Amino acid sequence: MRLVLFFVSISCFTFGQKEIKLSSSIDKVTIFFQGAQVQHQKKTELSPGRQILVFEKLTDYIDPNSVQLKATGDLTILSVSTRKNYEDLKMSITEIEELNKRKNMLYDKDQLLRDEYAILQNDKNLLQINSDLKGSEVGMKVSELKEAYTFIHLKMLEIVGRQTVLIKELETLQKEINKVEQEIQTRQSKPVINFTEILVEVDVASATNSTFDFNYISPRASWTPYYDLRSDGIGKPVRLEAKALVNQSTGIEWKNVDLVLSTNDPYENSKEPILQEWYLNYNNYPQPKNVVGRNIPTFDYSGQKLRGEVIDASTGEPLAFAKVTFSNNPSVGAVTDFDGKFEVIVPKGERYLTASYIGFNAVQLAINAPYLKFFVQPQEVSLEEVVITSNKESSVRIQQDMRRNVSQIEGVQLSKRKKLNFLGSRERSESDTWEYRGDMAGEAEKLEEAKNVQTVISKKELRVEYAIQTKMTIPSDGQDQRVQISTYELPANYEYHAAPKLDPSVYLVAQVSGWEKLNLLNAESNLYFDGTYIGKTYIDVNSTKDTLSFSLGKDNKIQMERTKVKENSKIKTIGTRQKVDVSWEIKLKNNGGANIPIFIKDQFPISIVEDIKVKRGEFSEGKIADKSGIITWNFMLDASQNKILKFDYSVDYQKGYVLYLE
Numbered sequence: 001m002r003l004v005l006f007f008v009s010i011s012c013f014t015f016g017q018k019e020i021k022l023s024s025s026i027d028k029v030t031i032f033f034q035g036a037q038v039q040h041q042k043k044t045e046l047s048p049g050r051q052i053l054v055f056e057k058l059t060d061y062i063d064p065n066s067v068q069l070k071a072t073g074d075l076t077i078l079s080v081s082t083r084k085n086y087e088d089l090k091m092s093i094t095e096i097e098e099l100n101k102r103k104n105m106l107y108d109k110d111q112l113l114r115d116e117y118a119i120l121q122n123d124k125n126l127l128q129i130n131s132d133l134k135g136s137e138v139g140m141k142v143s144e145l146k147e148a149y150t151f152i153h154l155k156m157l158e159i160v161g162r163q164t165v166l167i168k169e170l171e172t173l174q175k176e177i178n179k180v181e182q183e184i185q186t187r188q189s190k191p192v193i194n195f196t197e198i199l200v201e202v203d204v205a206s207a208t209n210s211t212f213d214f215n216y217i218s219p220r221a222s223w224t225p226y227y228d229l230r231s232d233g234i235g236k237p238v239r240l241e242a243k244a245l246v247n248q249s250t251g252i253e254w255k256n257v258d259l260v261l262s263t264n265d266p267y268e269n270s271k272e273p274i275l276q277e278w279y280l281n282y283n284n285y286p287q288p289k290n291v292v293g294r295n296i297p298t299f300d301y302s303g304q305k306l307r308g309e310v311i312d313a314s315t316g317e318p319l320a321f322a323k324v325t326f327s328n329n330p331s332v333g334a335v336t337d338f339d340g341k342f343e344v345i346v347p348k349g350e351r352y353l354t355a356s357y358i359g360f361n362a363v364q365l366a367i368n369a370p371y372l373k374f375f376v377q378p379q380e381v382s383l384e385e386v387v388i389t390s391n392k393e394s395s396v397r398i399q400q401d402m403r404r405n406v407s408q409i410e411g412v413q414l415s416k417r418k419k420l421n422f423l424g425s426r427e428r429s430e431s432d433t434w435e436y437r438g439d440m441a442g443e444a445e446k447l448e449e450a451k452n453v454q455t456v457i458s459k460k461e462l463r464v465e466y467a468i469q470t471k472m473t474i475p476s477d478g479q480d481q482r483v484q485i486s487t488y489e490l491p492a493n494y495e496y497h498a499a500p501k502l503d504p505s506v507y508l509v510a511q512v513s514g515w516e517k518l519n520l521l522n523a524e525s526n527l528y529f530d531g532t533y534i535g536k537t538y539i540d541v542n543s544t545k546d547t548l549s550f551s552l553g554k555d556n557k558i559q560m561e562r563t564k565v566k567e568n569s570k571i572k573t574i575g576t577r578q579k580v581d582v583s584w585e586i587k588l589k590n591n592g593g594a595n596i597p598i599f600i601k602d603q604f605p606i607s608i609v610e611d612i613k614v615k616r617g618e619f620s621e622g623k624i625a626d627k628s629g630i631i632t633w634n635f636m637l638d639a640s641q642n643k644i645l646k647f648d649y650s651v652d653y654q655k656g657y658v659l660y661l662e
Contacts, residue, residue: 017050017051017052017201018051018052019051019052019053019054019199020044020051020052020053020054021054021056022042022044022053022054022055022056022212023042023055023056023057024040024041024042024055024212025040025041025255026038026039026040026252026254026255026257027039027040027041027257027258028257028258028259028260029221029254029257029258029259029260029474030260030261030262030465031221031222031223031246031248031259031260031261031262032221032222032223032262032263032264032265032266033222033223033224033263033264033265034219034222034265034266034267034268035063035217035218035219035220035221035222035265035266035267036217036218036220036221036222036248036250037066037215037216037217037266038059038215038216038217038218038250038254039213039214039215040055040058040212040213040214040215041211041212041213042055042211042212043209043210043211043212044209044210044212045207045208045209045210046073046075046202046204046207046208046209046210047204047207048204048205048206048207049203049204050078050201050202050203050204051201051202051204052199052200052201052202053199053200053201053202053212054197054198054199054200055197055198055199055200055212055214056085056195056197057087057195057197057252058195058196058197058198058216058252059195059196059218059220059250059251059252060084060194060195060196060250060251060369061196061218061219061220061250061251062082062196062216062217062218063216063217063218063219064082066215066216066217066266067080067082067198067214067215067216068214068215068216069198069200069212069213069214070212070213070214071200071202071210071211071212071213072210072211073204073208073209073210073211074204074205074206074208075202075203075204075205075208075210076202076203076205077200077201077202078201078202078203079200079201080198080199080200080201081198081199082196082197082198082199083196083197083199084194084195084196084197084301084304084369084370085194085195085196085197085370086192086193086194086195086307086369086370086371087192087193087195096184096315096316096317099180099183099184099316100184100315100316100317102180103177103180103181103184106173106176106177106180107177109173110170110173110174110177113166113169113170113173114170116162116166117163117166117167117170120159120162120163120166121163123155123159124156124159124160124163127152127155127156127159184315184316192369192371192372192373193251194251194369194370194371195251195252198214198216200212217266218248218250219267220248220249220250220251221246221247221248221249221250222246222247222248223244223245223246223247223261223483224244224245224480224523225242225243225244225485225521225523226243226244226245226523226524226525226526227240227241227242227243227520227523227524227525227526227539228240228241228243228525228526228528229241229525229526229527229528229537229550230528230529231492231510231528231529231530231552232530232531233529233530234494234508234594235494236492237489237490237491237492238489238490238491238492238510238512238550239487239488239489239490240487240488240489240490240512240515240518241484241486241487241488242484242485242486242487242488242518242520243482243483243484243485244261244466244482244483244484244485245480245481245482245483246259246261246474246480246481246482246483247474247478247479247480247481248474248476248478249476249477249478250476251476252476253473253474253475253476254472254473254474254475254476255473256471256472256473257471257472257473257474258467258468258471258472259467259468259472259474259483260465260466260467260468261465261466261468261483261485262463262464262465262466263463263464263465263521264463301346301350301367301370302346302347302348302349302350303345303346303348304345304346304370305343305344305345305346305370306343306344306345306346306353306367306370306371306372307341307342307343307370307371307372308324308341308342308353308371308372308373308374309336309339309340309341309342309373309374310322310324310336310340310342310355310357310374310376311340311373311374311375311376312360312376312378313375313376313377313378314377314378317340318336318338318339318340318341319336319340319357319360319376320336320337320338320339320340321335321336321357322335322336322340322342322355322356322357322374322376323335323355323356323357324336324342324344324353324354324355324356324374325353325354325356326346326347326350326352326353326354327350327351327352327353327354327364328347328349328350329347329350332344332347346367350367351366351367352364352365352366352367353365353367353372355374355376356376357376359378359379360376360377360378360379361376361377361378361379362376363375363376464519464521466485466486468483468485488518490512490513490514490515491512491513491514492510492511492512492513493510493511493513493547494508494509494510494511494597495508495509495511495597495598495599496508496509496555496558496596496597496598496599496637497509497551497598497599497601498558498560498598498599498600498601499600499601499602500560500561500562500586500600500602501562501602501603504560504561504562505554505556505560506554506555506558506560506598507551507552507553507554507555508529508551508552508553508554508555509549509550509551509552510549510550510552511547511548511549512547512548512549512550513546513547513548515539515541515547515548516541516546520539520541521541522538522539522540522541522542523538523539524536524537524538524539525537525538525539525550527550527551527552529552529553534552534553535553537550537551555592557590557591557592558588558589558590558591558592558596558598558637559587559588559589559591560586560587560588560589560600561586561587562584562585562586562602563584563585563587564582564583564584564585564662565583565584565585565646565648568581568583568648569581569582569583573655575655576654576655577652577653577654577655578652578653578654578655579650579651579652580650580651580659580661581648581649581650582648582649582650582651582661582662583617583646583647583648584602584646584647584648585644585645585646586600586602586644586645586646587642587643587644588600588637588642588643588644588645589640589641589642589643590637590638590639590640590641591640592639593639594639595636595637595638595639596636596637597634597635597636597637598633598634598635598636598637599632599633599634600632600633600645601630601631601632601633602630602631602647603628603629603630603631604616604619604624604629604631604647604649605629605649605651605661606628606629607651611653611654612651612652612653612659613651613652613653614649614650614651615649615650615651615652616629616649617647617648617649617650618646618647618648619631619646619647620645620646620647621633621635621645622645622647631647633645
């Protein structure tokens, strides 16, 4: 047995050699903060001789420089390369013809109903013109008037009733037409599945059973850590649940794979910075910092064969002899064949391709796949107003406009845009188009609760890996999937904190220790206390503190009030100087049923101007930080206990200036 390790190389295969198609499932995926390493394994029997193995239908988003492959067996790997391919899932020409045939039958029926409506409208107009029963010369008898009136009345009822039925039938028929047209549009718009193939040229010495292990990196995946921090009550430990939001849009579902979450980022700059000489001169500028961003690979289609087709968006049928050109090289391009298909070699540096056809709007697409579908819309044509004049000097004004939906029928709203002839009927034409309005809003999918699975955490030299000990399935929809990494129970001390100068409320705080040994990551955390969601916080693992502090919300059972003691707060003016004495009082009351440790913080002002002099007074039972001027009171507040804290200060400054001293 020989074990061969081979990295990707760009090579030209001998085209006369036989290609052997192989499909391989995904065994393991290592997801980085950006990107994922996908691993495959394939066992196969090989016959002697040179041959090309094609591992097909891999994700279209492969970094070709990251492909690695090794094989066992009596063989030699000559070269490894990648190429693009596709699978067209469009419906067959027969299906298109059947749907268009059905659509045309509905058009015929629609036209018959419109013709009948027009005839009825003509009869109705004729009755209205001849509804004058007075007679021109000889008066009519009463019996003749009654008979004529009855005839006109019944005939008008019959006409109006039939027109009402026709309108309803036209509305129903139009819904059927729209449904067929939408089906054509939807089915014809099925995307082409693009994928990458890895081609391996091997020389097999003798018939052998070989195992191929290969992997590559795709940038279309990522994961983000987050935490759930839960406390079941005061005095109980805090449960820290480490979780991850995993997503991928590689186009291939990862089904029942071994999943590893890594803190590595293959696209992060890893080049060591080089410090250059620093020269000083007058009027010099700061040295520019060479900031290198993340280099996410994109596939260059230059020199590649690009295939595709041009389709009439109104009928779903291919357009023969459509022109396809490049943006920067209009003279380079191709013309579609009778099936609307084309092939063209992409010139260097080209990123966009344009399809055009006489009577249709041109469409431009980015070259981001080996097979492109162009859906071109017919151009709208508005005809001028036509006036037809008879010999009797009466004129009929008829508006011909392809953008009109209905021919003189009120109450029928049609999305089909048709050409109208001078009788108001509708004619089918090859340039008929329709509008499809889909509901693009869509409801946001809710994330499922993270699965409770075991995880093995490995601390490498430059990274940490979290190996999920359960097979996972991650769909290729770009949506976040919750994955649970591990759960920890951490000892916690519960305290009450307050800063009455900013907020009169008292907050319950959990002080958690032992977190620095858990290989945590910087991430947001959801807070839960006693089964209730409290809010969000952020875990900063770069902190130098031994404990992490989490606020669990307000406790309304603790009342606090900060007031200014007016009798001790005075303003004195001596010459050009002014002295202000300020005294504060903080009142607390514990209305709860337990003794609590509480921390209260307030502050003395700090002068940054020599002319402003601050004198600190009394601050009963408190401790002061000289540099910041912050006073901290730390004590136990017994149940139902009242307590008063006092502190004061004075400020001496130049008269005439304004200072805010509260």
